Amino acid sequence: MDDLSIMMKPQTVLIGVILLILGLIAGYFIAITTVKPEVIVTGQPVVVFDMLGRQITFKEAPQRIVSLGPAITETLFALGLGEKVVGVDEYSNYPPELLEMKEKGDVLIVGGYWTPDPEKILACEPDLVIAEIKAHAKIREKLEELGLRVVFIKGGGASNVEEIYEDIGLISRIFALENKARSLIDDIKSKIQEKTSLLAERNASRVRVFALLSPPAWGLWTAGGDTYINDLIELSGGENIMSRYSGYGQASYEEVIEKDPEVIILTIMGEPEEARKIIHEIINSPLNATTAVKNMRIYVLIGEADDIFCRPGPRVTKAIEILSKIIHPEIFGAIQRPDVISAIEISG
Known part of the structure; x- marks a missing residue:
């Protein structure tokens, strides 16, 4: 370590000996405190x-x-x-x-x-x-x-x-x-950087996104600006229309319609058939006044996609991969997963 290197001219034999002893002692303590992180040194809590x-x-x-x-x-x-x-x-x-x-x-x-x-x-x-x-x-x-x-x-x-x-x-x-x-974190950061850099390179505009965390029949439960889901949306090139709120809560139909999302993403613990029913429910609700519904850009995440989206963990890069394809298919390609059900898919 450069800051601990001794680069002094000895003035006397005594000083030289003292420095040598101090150097050996310092070297000893450095040795026991700079071991490889994977190894736990015996006796060192x-x-x-x-x-x-x-x-x-x-x-x-x-x-x-x-x-x-x-x-x-x-x-x-x-x-x-x-x-x-x-x-x-x-x-x-x-x-x-x-x-x-x-x-x-x-x-x-x-x-x-x-x-x-x-x-x-x-x-x-x-x-x-x-x-x-x-x-x-x-x-x-x-x-x-x-x-x-x-x-x-x-x-x-x-x-x-x-x-x-x-x-x-x-x-x-x-x-x-x-x-x-460190290796795991660096890998996650690198993969996220690939997505955000491409969005910047393509000068991608922010797409207005409304994230629904339950079927509309339960209320329009959504995520505010200080949430993990908000972070995912932004890293994927989207804009959370409810970002001015804190935490998780219910939105009103009036406000969602006013904010006019271009994409609606819903996550549920359910099967494909239930996802399709919910898409029909959204299409036949007041949300049909939004750009998202008019353009059939409604996506329901089920199964593994639901797990990936809702769990803040090492699979965060997969969550961003899913969202980036939903939000910016013109850049990343259309989403094609059996656990992501889209309105276009069921209308076609």
Whole structure:
């Protein structure tokens, strides 16, 4: 390291000896603090601060992990920690090897995303539980009463892509996998940059987008400007028509019509037939006054596409790939996925 290099002319033998000794001592401490991040030095505890600001010390890397959210689970596997996962929430379904682990009984289901069961978590005998601030802070005390070590991250509650990077970094530090995390983050940034650079190169105009998070019959639930979905829309060359609002909430038909979206994107946990029914519902609703409906630019994300879109995690680049094709097909090509149902498809 340049800032620690000793480049001095010795004035006396005594000073030279002293400097040599100091150099050896410094070299010793540098050696034990600049080991490869993937290696945990014996006797050197790892200290992290989770997203609740709590200081947590690990004397050794955890070997049995319970994940309480799909975004957490996907991050663990992306960092190469899948073999340490022993419990997950019922919605964790990616990557494919996780499904195999669940079928074999190597990974247990510990409850719903919003309703994890502390006793089932305890039965997994984990030495680390990774939870989300927004979804699981309410059960923190119960988990700690059971003697469970819990680290909170943003996970599914992340507000933007940067917070995905923070989650990846936090988990990696626990396991001394900083190099792996850096490589993963760099890969995500590079792929996002490819999309945004092409949009800039083509001087693409922002397309007005309305994101619906449930069937219209449930109300026009949508995402505001400080949300992960808003970040996805903007990175994909769109403009969230509800960006002036904060968080998630209901919009009125009057305001949506006034904002006149050019594209409507809806995400549901359903089958293709249900998606088609919802498209017909939108076409026959007051939203038929919008440019999006007039041009049949309505898209319903189901199955894997729905998961990718709604989970702030390592698959964020796939979410942007899907959205960029929906929003700017003239640049990225038309979206062609069986889990993305379009109004044009069913009208043709």
